[in-house]
Amino acid sequence: MQQTLLDALTGDSEAAAFFADAADIAAILRFETALAEAEAEAGLIPAAAEAAIADACRGFAPDWEALAGGMVRDGVVVPELLRQLRARIGPPHAAHLHFGATSQDAIDTSLVLRLAEAIKLLDTRLVSLIRAFDTLRDAAGSTPLMGRTRMQRALPITAADKLANWSAPLSRHRASLAALRRKLLVIQLGGPVGTRAELGDKADQVAKRLAAILDLGLADPWHTQRDPLVEFGSLMALISGSLGKFGADIALMAQNEVAEITLAGGGGSSAMPHKSNPVNAEILVTLARHSAGLVATLNQALVHENERSGSAWTLEWLTLPRLVVTASASLRLATSLANQIGFGPPTNPKR
Amino acid sequence: MQQTLLDALTGDSEAAAFFADAADIAAILRFETALAEAEAEAGLIPAAAEAAIADACRGFAPDWEALAGGMVRDGVVVPELLRQLRARIGPPHAAHLHFGATSQDAIDTSLVLRLAEAIKLLDTRLVSLIRAFDTLRDAAGSTPLMGRTRMQRALPITAADKLANWSAPLSRHRASLAALRRKLLVIQLGGPVGTRAELGDKADQVAKRLAAILDLGLADPWHTQRDPLVEFGSLMALISGSLGKFGADIALMAQNEVAEITLAGGGGSSAMPHKSNPVNAEILVTLARHSAGLVATLNQALVHENERSGSAWTLEWLTLPRLVVTASASLRLATSLANQIGFGPPTNPKR
């Protein structure tokens, strides 16, 4: 579904690019090229085949309409993509493309390659946001605020107290992100039923080399073991959720009567030009709740029957990219919002 | 997020078109034109203003980039759209555009206008699918099958028994869809805080006329009363869920060892050309589970604070259109699948 306006508000173009079709196909081509290289080195395919495969993948422009047709027919894009690539490579080398691999090897590895990029983006944004909070604390941390519990005034606190509660989870999320890299950023290589059977006694060698070429970790085939992906998705929801708390706080503090905060550049209204709406704060709450729902659906995909479930796997595709984009958007909007904040009441209050 | 390949598999271009930006803006323009007409008739705005507004809306080509900018700034598209429209109308008539209305009036009514179209599509597809099941029953209803409970063989049934269980919920969904029309397909007109205050004693007249022009029902302002939308979304999940049961059954019946069904034109595999995968059946299960998750998030949006919640409202936008598209896709895929079915074992089994 293409909803550009809604994406402008709730999405993130930089993160979304990782999950665009073009990025997926490009990463699949990287996988096929690297696999051919690893297999040529292991003597499983001729060196000439490797060269022909690399040539074909380089600058390959797929027939997108046919790819969409293949997706509908096969449930995965790889068979049709391979058909197109094989036509380009031609005999005799075409037969060596994708040797010993299965669609899922290409697709999962492609996803992982792009998650590696996403993790970099997320970490960069986490750092920026933590810094924005630090800057606010240094500038205005001693500003007195009212602590509120159960929606009622309780006792005084300071801006630094608020900032600490907003920022501390982010450092934990950075650590979780780093810790997940080892589990998550690994190759997928299993062949049709996850046993690497066609690679014979060269299986380990090929896997090791494939990992090295793609700068990914080594792992046994994990076709049906989706827990690292779900754990990553859960972390995305944690990030968006933590920032939802920040957004909710800001929306409450920016209420006219509470007036503990001013926001530079709030959103306008079609009917009331005098209003300044805490749009970024509200959207952070939206994204937190959206992510919470997505993570449930992603968890449903853990029930991945047999050696490959088309059903559960497709459910991941519908949720995991969106979780990453949403967490990225949350971080971007939160940083914008942090930069809008001025603690204390407006100098010329509108109430 | 634009993922054309995934949309080809799991989306529905016909239903998605209702929720494209262009359709939204076109429906908002219909609302503004109709509102001006109703208000001119009530003497609230000059007839010349009505004409100027209608002229401006006709064939209006928005500056999309500026609309996206407005969306980001204001959280809604309407203020920027009105700015562009007013520039086109020019003084003195521009001041009469959108009189007494608020962004939400335009946006909610736009949504309702498009849901009216979606309901037609859904009902047409429900009818088609019910017919496909009827056709199968007439052709092969007496085919003996094994009834299975708790994943174990139980006692014999017939294909007609299966078909009845797949089809009966669809008739109930049709009835629900018809019953919902009255609640759902109504105008939104409340003004800034849902009181129609600026329309004074002409409020009822304007509302009544607006409804008539747009061929929608009349309703009190329902800015914060989102239950009919959520009920509609829940029905979408019921549709996808019922078809998920159909998909799950087919995937089980099509197992090689069970072989109670054959599917014409199943999907291929990159590694095992001999396989014929029940792709449509699997995706029906995926869409059922996806919808179940979306409906939870949509329900979260019922907690719509004060007289308008940017947070809860945006959450609807992220979920309701997707539920409609998913239900539409489920119906389309289910009809395809019904047309693929042949009861009984394959004549040349592959096991």
Next chain:
Amino acid sequence: MQQTLLDALTGDSEAAAFFADAADIAAILRFETALAEAEAEAGLIPAAAEAAIADACRGFAPDWEALAGGMVRDGVVVPELLRQLRARIGPPHAAHLHFGATSQDAIDTSLVLRLAEAIKLLDTRLVSLIRAFDTLRDAAGSTPLMGRTRMQRALPITAADKLANWSAPLSRHRASLAALRRKLLVIQLGGPVGTRAELGDKADQVAKRLAAILDLGLADPWHTQRDPLVEFGSLMALISGSLGKFGADIALMAQNEVAEITLAGGGGSSAMPHKSNPVNAEILVTLARHSAGLVATLNQALVHENERSGSAWTLEWLTLPRLVVTASASLRLATSLANQIGFGPPTNPKR
């Protein structure tokens, strides 16, 4: 899980009683008794067997420990319950108990019998709450309040405007509840695989008589057609969700700085005796969000494979009763809260 304190806050003892084990077993016994009566009338079992079955069911005190053991072993309580009942009836009549029926017939009909009671409770509570809102409107509807949109002050409204938005959805929910009765409150009678095969040409007669005795509607076997139950669960979430909006509004209005409302008898704090917390309002939000999550899981149960899915069916048991109890609790708490409300600022504000 027995958490009496949490249940005191978030549950509802009156509604929970419908789903207690004792109520379930009692309703199953009603089913078995009524089935025997219907079958005796149809000549399917001897009149003496009917009398013996009725005698045995009357005042039957099950061996609960053995029932729990049966539940663990069989996944349903009925086989062990029948074993105990048959031991009590003794030969030759014991063999006629449960003739032509399956566990699901007894369990689903038992559920429906109790949902009939739950619907009465829910409707009574909806009426009470609507009346409480009406009373508030009559007493203080003209109190001026500030309309707030996107968490910012917008334009003045009145208490009557707030009350209308809280109350209107409840009338729709009453109508939905009434409309659902016809779909939902029907017998389940299908036998092992949902075909009523063992009842032969007396099947319709038995079904009709069973429905009459139990004061339920007639329906074809619906073992795997769970949409009416899910639709009912969705309505429960709508009720809790609508009241979550009420709770959120009250918590916002009761903020010390906003002070548009006072609440008689708010909750205390262990550390700040001066505080008065809007506990009921907060819990209404909690219950709305809890229900939204439960309804997602209930929707997952629509994917009910084959002629009976132990997996999907048990998922209903974990969610539907809780949705009913939560909606009942929401209504009870909302009525309490409505009775606590005084519009306008506190006479002796604590800020």
Next chain:
Amino acid sequence: MQQTLLDALTGDSEAAAFFADAADIAAILRFETALAEAEAEAGLIPAAAEAAIADACRGFAPDWEALAGGMVRDGVVVPELLRQLRARIGPPHAAHLHFGATSQDAIDTSLVLRLAEAIKLLDTRLVSLIRAFDTLRDAAGSTPLMGRTRMQRALPITAADKLANWSAPLSRHRASLAALRRKLLVIQLGGPVGTRAELGDKADQVAKRLAAILDLGLADPWHTQRDPLVEFGSLMALISGSLGKFGADIALMAQNEVAEITLAGGGGSSAMPHKSNPVNAEILVTLARHSAGLVATLNQALVHENERSGSAWTLEWLTLPRLVVTASASLRLATSLANQIGFGPPTNPKR
């Protein structure tokens, strides 16, 4: 809600005991006793008060009915519990109970103390299950099975391949559980608004000592930072989800026509005594889907407004304990199921 029969099937009495009211109150009393000890050492309260508090907490039998009343009134149990305790301690020492603390300090620390026990149980069960899989692999790992992808036969694998895919995630879950201990098993001590203000310059000393007495880690107040709890809940869903895959596989393999597995002691049917149902396998799928839903609701609780949200906090109480109990039940049932498995077709097949 007390549903003993359903709990027998889907719950876990050992894990549920950690979340029983009695366990909660006992852990709160441990907190209050330890706090008094730490504060007496720091000179914040008299040594005699510490002794009186310790005496009162030892063997204290609360008035449960009054506690339930307090829960309803205050939304938390602590104010009423303290009232009862203070009445028992009497003046002058009663005034020193709970000094500088707030309800949340007691309640969160109580939860953490019990999660520490739950983690031990979970780890023990993970180890048992991994061993059960190892035993199966050693005994029958070389048994040939058919690999199935997209619900169709693909290529041969072995039982060892299946077992590796079931077992490998469990080792990751053990590692995650160990890693989470440091984040999760920490004291909560913040006072009314999370600043430890009343403890003055003794705050760090008291916190450090409190942690030492309770054998928990030290942490800054985390009243509103709920991410470690949600991360723990997400891990619970990962465990149940991984075992849902195991259950789904078993249910598929145990189909009569597939017959790749036999299960000792399957469940019975009320209508078909010849059937042997894979009850444990089905319930594992149920629990996986149930947990996936619960984790969404738990994530909603991350939006924890201000310095304490009654709303969000109560939402945790409704979900986190259930996630732990469900993961514990999943592990128990999975171990039972692993011990039921015999690879290969039944010696006397029933098809």
